Amino acid sequence: MLGPLRAARRRPSFGPQHVCAGAALLLLLLSVSVLHSRLGSSSLSGLPDPKPSLFSSDVDPLFADEDSDAGSSDPIDGGDVDDDDDGGREEIIRAVGAGDNDDEETSKNPRPGLVWDPLFATFRRPFDKRSTVDDEEDTQVDRAAVVFSSDDRPVDEEIRSKLDSIKSIEDALLLKPTRKGRGASPLRDGWAPWFESRGEFLKKDKMFRLNLDVLDPLKHPLLQDPDGGGPVTEGDRLIKKAIFKSLEKTPMGKIGGDEKVKKVERRTLGHSYAGGGRWGYFPGLEGNLGFSKFVERFFGGNQCRVQVFMVWNSPPWMFGVRHQRGLESLLHTHRDACVLVMSETIELDFFKGFVKDGFKVAVAMPNLDELLKDTPVHVFASVWHEWRKTKHYPVHYSELIRLASLYKYGGVYLDADVIVLKSLHISKNYIGMEDQLSEAPILNGAVMAFEKNSSFILECLKEFYDTYDDVRVRWNGADLLTRVHKRLDHMGKKSQLKLIVEPSYAFFPINSDNITRYFTAPGDDAERAQQDLLFKKILNESTAFHFWNSQTYSLVPETDSLVERLLNHHCLRCLDIL
Numbered sequence: 001m002l003g004p005l006r007a008a009r010r011r012p013s014f015g016p017q018h019v020c021a022g023a024a025l026l027l028l029l030l031s032v033s034v035l036h037s038r039l040g041s042s043s044l045s046g047l048p049d050p051k052p053s054l055f056s057s058d059v060d061p062l063f064a065d066e067d068s069d070a071g072s073s074d075p076i077d078g079g080d081v082d083d084d085d086d087g088g089r090e091e092i093i094r095a096v097g098a099g100d101n102d103d104e105e106t107s108k109n110p111r112p113g114l115v116w117d118p119l120f121a122t123f124r125r126p127f128d129k130r131s132t133v134d135d136e137e138d139t140q141v142d143r144a145a146v147v148f149s150s151d152d153r154p155v156d157e158e159i160r161s162k163l164d165s166i167k168s169i170e171d172a173l174l175l176k177p178t179r180k181g182r183g184a185s186p187l188r189d190g191w192a193p194w195f196e197s198r199g200e201f202l203k204k205d206k207m208f209r210l211n212l213d214v215l216d217p218l219k220h221p222l223l224q225d226p227d228g229g230g231p232v233t234e235g236d237r238l239i240k241k242a243i244f245k246s247l248e249k250t251p252m253g254k255i256g257g258d259e260k261v262k263k264v265e266r267r268t269l270g271h272s273y274a275g276g277g278r279w280g281y282f283p284g285l286e287g288n289l290g291f292s293k294f295v296e297r298f299f300g301g302n303q304c305r306v307q308v309f310m311v312w313n314s315p316p317w318m319f320g321v322r323h324q325r326g327l328e329s330l331l332h333t334h335r336d337a338c339v340l341v342m343s344e345t346i347e348l349d350f351f352k353g354f355v356k357d358g359f360k361v362a363v364a365m366p367n368l369d370e371l372l373k374d375t376p377v378h379v380f381a382s383v384w385h386e387w388r389k390t391k392h393y394p395v396h397y398s399e400l401i402r403l404a405s406l407y408k409y410g411g412v413y414l415d416a417d418v419i420v421l422k423s424l425h426i427s428k429n430y431i432g433m434e435d436q437l438s439e440a441p442i443l444n445g446a447v448m449a450f451e452k453n454s455s456f457i458l459e460c461l462k463e464f465y466d467t468y469d470d471v472r473v474r475w476n477g478a479d480l481l482t483r484v485h486k487r488l489d490h491m492g493k494k495s496q497l498k499l500i501v502e503p504s505y506a507f508f509p510i511n512s513d514n515i516t517r518y519f520t521a522p523g524d525d526a527e528r529a530q531q532d533l534l535f536k537k538i539l540n541e542s543t544a545f546h547f548w549n550s551q552t553y554s555l556v557p558e559t560d561s562l563v564e565r566l567l568n569h570h571c572l573r574c575l576d577i578l
Contacts, residue, residue: 039118162186280340280364281348283355291367295340295409302360304338306426307411311398312343319346321576322417322547322557325567327351329420331359332570342366342401357572371404376458376465390470399477402445403460410452417549418446418507419566421542429454430500431481432507443481446546447507456497459484502543509542512551518562519555531562538566 114123166172171185176196278287280294289297299307308330312319330337331354338360341351351361368381377400380387387393402413412424429451434444450457463484469475488497504511510518522528538545545566557564557578568574 039121278348279367280362282360282362290370291364292370294364298340298360298362298364299338299409302338303336304360305336306334306338306424307409308334308337308339309402309405309409309411309413310339310341310416311401312341312346312416313394313398314345316346316350319350319416321578322549322567324573324576325571325578326414326416326418326420327354327361328572329570330414331361332572333420333423335359338362340364340405342405344397366401371401371408375404375407376462377404379465387470392470392473395473396468396470396476399445399480400464403457403464406448406450407454407457407461408452410450410454412449413445413447414544415446415546417547419545419547419569421539421544421566421569424543425449428500429456429498430502432502433504434478434508435504435511437504441482442478443485443501444478444508444546445481447544454497456484456488456499459488505541507542507544508546509538510545512548515548515552515563516555519552519557519564521558521560535562535565539569 115126116122117124165186171187174185174188174192176188176192279289279291280298281287282294282298285294285297285301310327327339330339339362341361341363342365343350343363344365346363348363348365350363354361368384369378372378372381380400388397390396405411406413412426414420424447426449428449431443431445431448434442460480463480464476467475467480467483472479485499485501518531522531547563547567552563557567564578567578
């Protein structure tokens with residue numbers, strides 16, 4: 001039974017697969033014959049050196065590379081020619097007239113250097129050849145021009161001569177020579193005339209010129225050389241102009257006539273002064289208090305063990321860390337002190353950081369009419385607007401304010417450049433001597449304490465009014481105190497005033513002539529030992545230390561210097577850098 005079934009299932013010897021394979025073979029032979037006929041019918045009369053087709057029956061492509069008579073290893077590239085005399089013609093010329101209907105033959109001979117590609121029926125450049133144009137350019141380039149020797153010098157003599165011709169910075173920057181007798185740099189050859197003409201054109205373009213003004217070193221203040229030959233730069237002129245504009249905006253009212261003094265508004269806390277708005281600020285005090293009421297409430301309501309006055313009439317940014325150290329030293333030695341800073345310039349809440357720490361520090365704008373009332377110098381309140389135009393007004397104003405404050409309220413006055421080292425005497429009328437070793441000792445008011453309505457201070461106010469000079473700086477300050485003291489001493493009234501003159505080492509252990517040397521750190525062990533002894537002596541004998549800011553404002557105390565050690569001796573915010 002299995003035999004007939006297997007015979008029935010046996011496949012025929014000629015199945016569909018064999019039929020398809022035979023048909024494919026016939027189609028392949030037909031396509032090859034058609035292609036051969038088309039290639040054979042193409043006209044090759046225009047070829048300079050016709051070569052047989054890839055499918056020619058006379059040439060076997062498998063053994064074509066062994067034919068010594070062909071002169072080429074590739075039948076396709078057999079017609080490669082190196083001659084190229086026309087670089088402007090087309091690189092590829094396609095054959096025209098393919099097929100049976102192609103009656104026209106190529107009318108122009110292809111240029112030398114092209115080969116016939118029978119696969120694409122086109123003329124092309126050989127694959128292993130570069131453009132003849134490139135060959136011509138290569139022949140014109142001197143390869144030695146870009147070659148450098150072992151010492152990084154160019155081998156080409158022409159380039160070396162050009163580099164050796166650079167004699168000045170103008171030659172290196174390719175600038176046009178300005179000095180007579182100097183020729184133009186060889187590096188400018190070729191490009192310089194075009195570039196300069198282009199630059200002249202751009203200079204005449206207004207929009208382009210305006211955009212480049214910010215890059216002009218002669219006009220931009222940040223690009224100018226401060227050590228240049230000119231005495232005044234454009235930046236100096238701009239700053240001078242800005243200063244004049246700010247002065248024009250400052251109110252300069254005049255007394256008399258129909259003119260009224262304009263109210264000067266203060267931006268701090270949204271209040272104003274000079275018209276009776278807000279004269280001082282301290283947390284817990286009303287904002288509508290007058291100047292006198294504010295001072296009385298500040299000193300009377302805070303249980304002050306000592307009341308201290310300070311005056312600051314310079315710009316706020318000038319109150320630096322060294323001045324802050326003076327206030328810190330005072331608060332370190334007198335934590336229950338009430339400090340009132342008289343100022344026209346700083347903000348009313350300038351010392352809010354100390355207030356948050358629990359210290360009693362306030363700022364007040366002096367009302368001269370109230371402060372100088374019933375004193376010999378009350379006239380200065382009426383001429384304040386004219387007085388503030390004088391050259392030394394900030395200094396003279398501070399001298400008057402400290403005298404009037406001590407006379408009106410009593411207490412201690414300290415300059416901002418004083419470091420307190422010990423507890424201050426409160427119940428005494430004392431003042432310090434600046435230099436007791438000099439032939440004519442001078443009293444200095446940097447540190448002084450007086451009772452309310454002191455007779456000595458009253459004599460000083462009279463002297464201020466009688467001998468005021470707006471030209472001399474010290475005449476109304478230290479010289480005034482010295483003159484009054486000498487006059488009262490000659491009159492025999494010194495004992496009645498109960499005035500104590502402290503020696504110079506109490507407040508001025510280092511005089512103004514020697515202070516600058518102690519801003520530098522000691523250079524050797526001997527100098528270090530000498531400064532250590534002086535440091536211990538000052539701490540033992542002196543009550544305060546005056547660092548003479550008028551002479552040392554531009555100096556920065558070096559680390560481990562004597563001044564740096566004294567400034568940081570009683571610091572509260574020691575991380576603030578001097």
